[in-house]
Amino acid sequence: MLGLERMFNVPNRITLDDLHDMVDALSSALEAKNAHMCGHSQRVAELSLLMAQRIGLSPIEQERIHIGAHLHDIGKIGIPDVILNKPGKLTDSEFAIIRQHPEIGGQIVSKVKVFHSVVDIVRHHHERFDGKGYPDKLCGTEIALGARIVSVADAFDAMISMRSYRPPLNVSEAMVEMERFRGSQFDPAIVDVLRRLVNNNELECINYGELLTG
């Protein structure tokens, strides 16, 4: 056993950096299958971390949210590529299949002991503040704070990224949309945190390329 551990270079203790490498590898595997997702998990993770810092959460909670955000869409591994990569509008039944990804993701991460603490983030990142989300129709603060943060980061990143069926929004257009769903889809307090980051030009540290100049 010891020999094997040495062969795989298993450290005595897994550090946060090791854990981060693992989740980065997992989300890169997902994104390699889906061209439009390129870099999405990483940007959502960076933005979620930034918001967790601004809210003043403890460093441990910040890192937990960062790791959970990296893994938020990992359940899409279980969704057929033809649906994930379909150009144009999805049918109702295809949409229903896509909507299974938070549950699948929750099951995947619950199989790894070190990821147990992020199951709530992965499973609940598509809940809505008004209780109309999925999979569990949780409402308001019933939804874990980490999941509420990732939900805002996820939607914002999706809006300003290129998708096969529409061009990207610029940051101010995306903020109009975020404000429109403030309090219904999103936790209003988290939208306020995002707005402050945008107004203070604090998103430049995230790899948005040319998107932020728009």
Ligand SMILES: [Fe+2]
């Ligand atoms: Fe998702």
Ligand SMILES: [Fe+2]
């Ligand atoms: Fe996502």
